[in-house]
Amino acid sequence: MDKIKMTTPLVEMDGDEMTRILWKMIKDELLEPFIELNTEYYDLGLEYRNETDDQVTIDSAEATKKYGVAVKCATITPNAARMDEYNLKEMWKSPNGTIRAILDGTVFRAPIIVKGIEPNVKTWTKPITLARHAYGDVYKGTEMKIPGAGKVELVYTAADGTETRELVHEFDGPGIVQGVHNVEKSIRSFAHSCFKYALDTKQDLWFATKDTISKKYDHTFKDIFQEIYDADYAEAFEAAGLEYFYTLIDDAVA
Template sequence: MTKIQMKTPLVEMDGDEMTRIIWKMIKDILLLPYIDLKTEYYDLGLEHREATKDQVTFDSAEATKKYGVAVKCATITPNAERVKEYNLTEMWKSPNGTIRAILDGTVFRTPILVKGITPFIPSWKKPITIARHAYGDVYKNTEMVVPADCKAELVVTDANGVETRSLIHDFKTPGIIQGLHNLDKSISSFARACFNFALDQKKDIWFATKDTISKKYDHRFKDIFNEIFEAEYKDKFKEAGIEYFYTLIDDAVARVVRSEGGYIWACKNYDGDVMSDMVATAFGSLAMMTSVLVSPDGVYEYEAAHGTVQRHYYKHLKGEKTSTNSMATLFAWTGALRKRGELDNLPELIDFADKLEKASIETIEDGVMTGDLAALSSLDNITKVDTEAFLTEIAKRLDKKMA
């Protein structure tokens, strides 16, 4: 069979632990037999990040800006234990956070739905996409422990040295304090990425904050979204037959639980972090959650929404078989290949991505699945398989579709 040709490389960001093992399996079993795969490779494994003093992460993000599409494996964000385990010279920052900041991107996470895995919320019939703002708030906070008999103030000093002060709290007893910030530029990029993605997906979009309580901070988000929508997107949404509306975060949660799904839910950074895990778990499994980082100027970076599956990796190192779900990592590859095909006008590449996704879903719906899904599935005659066997079963079905 003649392999599918590519015009432009994907930026390939390799990762850590069990997902790194799966990454190579996906390429060897499902991609390289069919595609003359062109990638610009960056090793974001923790050892190589240490060796390059994290420069490789910055280089991969700049390459993504150059080529427009990237696919990323899950990576370790080191804590104190990892610093010791990997003998690191520094507790390197999250690669995802670094890449998000460089691309000025918004993260969109969507569950993969299959028959036999019933959502815990019975009314959900269609995927719910979480759009998470990826800058600021608690993730770039400044915080202090405050002793008793202290006064805390918010102080802003302008370019001329003039101070504006506002009392936060007069501490009579010990306490804690936290300072958050965000930027109009980042919020505007978030809004445009959300509206562009909604038009691309032809889905309604909701946005929710708590502006009734946070009358300046959250209200700023609400105002910027509304201004950009009215000035740039209102007519486009009307033409596409989709809707944008704003509501309070508590009202949004109530609406989401009662809904049938099928829309994009835009959230501030922390809300998106929490709600994406809630939505993933309620639909079945975090291993069935896709994730794509989209910049306001149309750069895409695809990855899985889950981590490196550390526990399974240690079993793998002992020579034990694992039954690790590879669906989210696989869909990161198909998403990137499809987008590359769309940008380069390669219908064969788009068709391959579609067929590979269908083959993987059919495998699960035929009753062949990894252990996490076997524990959730309501199908009869389930066959639980190991990590490599699952990908081999997908390959059998893909072969028929590609014949």
């Protein structure tokens, strides 16, 4: 039997520990006997990420932007214990977070339906796909340990030098603080991805935030989704018989 030839390279992101063994088995037994594999290889094992000061992670993401498709194996995001175990230069950030930030990626987690394998809930014929915005937030967060009493503020300095301040917390003793951000460009990209995915897969789209508590951060997501739906997707959803539904995240989880 002639092997299938690949015209466009696949970006191959190798990973850590058992995933390296499993990925090699998948290639050796399931792919290479049938396909002339054409891959661009990147070693995202923790040792090589450390050796390259994590440049290999950035390079793999840029290659994915170039070729449009990649396979990534599981990787270790180091904690303090891993620092000593691997003799790391620093506590490198999540490779997934780095890659998603470069790709402005949206994560869709969809069930894989395999003929002949019965689902646990046999009457469940419409699987749920979970979408998550994969830019900013804790993956790009800035953190501080507060040593003692003092004031923490958010400060925005505009291009003209004017400042806007918001009090985060007045500490009367030690504590911790974290700052997170997002950008409208990425939120809009996320919204378009969700609406297009729903139309492609013929699935209703539910969107949820905690806008009752986060009246600026989460509420911005809600407003942008509604604006884009009304302007670009309402007619297509109606024609396809699909629903866009917003609800509080508490209700969605329940």
